[in-house]
Amino acid sequence: MRVGAVIVTFNRAAKLVETLTHVVSEPFDRIWVIDNASTDKTAEVLAAQTDPRLVVISLPDNTGGAGGFHAGIEAALKDNDTDWLALFDDDSWPEAGCVDKFREVASTLPADIGAVSTAVHYPNGKICEMNRQGYNPFWHLNVFIAALTKRSNGRGGFKIRNAELEPSALPREIDNASFVGFMLRTEAARRDGLPEAGLFIYGDDVLYSLHLRRRGWKILLHPALRFVHDCGTMGEGFVYRPLWKIYYHCRNGVAIARMAAGPIVFPIALAYYALLWWRRGRSCPEGIRPTYYHLMWEGLKDGLKGKRGRHDPAHQLAAEKGR
Numbered sequence: 001m002r003v004g005a006v007i008v009t010f011n012r013a014a015k016l017v018e019t020l021t022h023v024v025s026e027p028f029d030r031i032w033v034i035d036n037a038s039t040d041k042t043a044e045v046l047a048a049q050t051d052p053r054l055v056v057i058s059l060p061d062n063t064g065g066a067g068g069f070h071a072g073i074e075a076a077l078k079d080n081d082t083d084w085l086a087l088f089d090d091d092s093w094p095e096a097g098c099v100d101k102f103r104e105v106a107s108t109l110p111a112d113i114g115a116v117s118t119a120v121h122y123p124n125g126k127i128c129e130m131n132r133q134g135y136n137p138f139w140h141l142n143v144f145i146a147a148l149t150k151r152s153n154g155r156g157g158f159k160i161r162n163a164e165l166e167p168s169a170l171p172r173e174i175d176n177a178s179f180v181g182f183m184l185r186t187e188a189a190r191r192d193g194l195p196e197a198g199l200f201i202y203g204d205d206v207l208y209s210l211h212l213r214r215r216g217w218k219i220l221l222h223p224a225l226r227f228v229h230d231c232g233t234m235g236e237g238f239v240y241r242p243l244w245k246i247y248y249h250c251r252n253g254v255a256i257a258r259m260a261a262g263p264i265v266f267p268i269a270l271a272y273y274a275l276l277w278w279r280r281g282r283s284c285p286e287g288i289r290p291t292y293y294h295l296m297w298e299g300l301k302d303g304l305k306g307k308r309g310r311h312d313p314a315h316q317l318a319a320e321k322g323r
Contacts, residue, residue, distance in 0.1 A: 001103055002029040003183075004082035008068030009090035010036040013045045015230065022093035022228075024051045027100060030082055032075055034068040037061050055079075064200035064248075064310065065089065069179055073194050077186060084116075085189075087182040088227065092120070094181065095226040102183060102225055114188035114217025115209070117174065118181030118225035119165045127165055128180070128229045133221050134159040136175040136210060138261040138269060160221065169223040176209035177219060181227030188217050198308030202245065203252030210259045244318035246292055247299040247311055250277055254303025274300060291321045 005028045009016050016033075023031060031051070035042055035058045046056045057075055059067070069087055076085055084106060086094065098118065105116065120131035137144040137158045147157030163169065179195075182205065192215040195208040209219055232241065240246055253273050261269035281292045295314055302311065 001084070001106060002082045003084045003086065003099055003103060003106075004028060004030040004032065004076055005086045005088070006032045006034065006069060006072035006076060007088060007090055008034045008036065008065050008072065009038065009042055010062055010064075010068075011038045011040045011042065012090050013038070013041040015091040016042060016045055018230070019090050019093045020045075020049065022096075024049075024053075025096070026094055026098065028053060028086070030055060030076070030079070032057060032072045034072045035059065036063060036068050062310065063197060065179065066195060066199040066201060066204035067197040069204065070194050070197035073184070073189050077190055082186055085184045085186060087179040087184060089180060089229075089231075091231050092180045092227055092229040094118070095228060098225055098227065105222055105225065106183075109220070110218075112216065112218050113220050114185050114212045114215075115177070115219045116183040116225065117177035117219060117221045118183070118227045119167070119221075119223040120178070120180050120227045120229050121165075123228055123230050127162060128231070130231070131178040131180045131227075131229055132159050132165075133174045133177045136213075136260045138265060139175065164221070165223050167224050167226065171220050171222045171224075174219050174221045175213055176206045177221070179205040179208075180229050181225070183225075185217075188212055188215075191215075192217070196308075199252050199255075200248055200308070200310050202248045203256050206256050207252070207259055210256070214259075242318050243288060243291060243295065243321070244314040246277075247295040247302075247314035250296050250299030251303040251307065251311070252299075253277070254300065288321055291317060 005023060007019065031053050032055045033046060035046060035056065037059055057071060059071060073085060076082055117133050120128045122128050135143045135158045137147040143158050192212065195204045212219065240249060254270060257269040257273050258266050277296050281289060281296060284292045
């Protein structure tokens with residue numbers, strides 16, 4: 001069984017060095033690094049690598065995580081020499097021994113398991129909130145009811161609980177997971193397509209998870225498999241940093257609501273998500289709250305229009321506000 005890695009990077013040379021230090025010590029068969037047109041010292045870092053397993057793909061433009069994972073998986077499928085691909089960012093890596101343990105797990109999996117998601121935590125051992133796996137509340141009545149009645153910004157009902165992420169917890173089927181420690185069966189991608197490249201960042205992993213589930217693949221959370229994510233994106237109240245990320249979270253969230261709920265229930269689902277995002281905006285300091293809501297509404301409008309790609313005005317506005 002051959003296991004590869006797809007790592008997407010952009011302008012985080014120092015973090016990439018640490019990630020690669022961990023990654024090359026693991027028994028991956030191939031390692032694809034997708035450089036999203038970085039302008040820092042990323043090219044120098046990659047040029048200094050001597051591991052023969054490493055394949056560097058330098059994109060001419062920054063296509064975000066979505067475009068990077070699309071390109072990496074596409075390259076792996078063309079090479080056609082891996083059975084599974086571990087997807088993760090340039091600030092994350094598998095814990096020591098994770099790949100060997102995954103090989104043991106994968107050898108026993110049914111053929112309809114299209115992906116395996118690992119437990120993701122910060123370097124200090126705390127659970128990484130933005131990588132918490134979950135269920136689609138519109139596919140499970142009990143989850144839908146729980147999502148409406150539980151607290152924690154509505155996430156308590158359809159997100160995996162802390163106890164279910166302990167290393168001793170039993171594996172379980174889920175509906176969505178992030179592209180950090182996402183072990184993708186290459187046959188699933190070959191048969192049913194790649195993640196959508198045009199989303200730029202955020203939501204591409206959830207949408208792809210739901211796509212795989214709709215195509216009949218199962219996704220398994222295996223908490224004994226562990227990844228580290230050294231990130232600081234998620235602020236208080238689930239507000240992303242920097243603030244321009246809110247635009248993509250909401251724009252691509254429209255597509256998630258449509259995929260999750262289906263055409264009939266979609267308006268209700270979108271209203272639910274919009275209310276959730278509006279409540280999160282109240283966690284922002286008063287000085288930046290108007291910017292948050294402006295980006296939120298712009299994202300919603302563009303999502304309904306089906307827009308894709310990088311949205312420079314969101315980046316410019318956040319920069320002007322120093323956020």
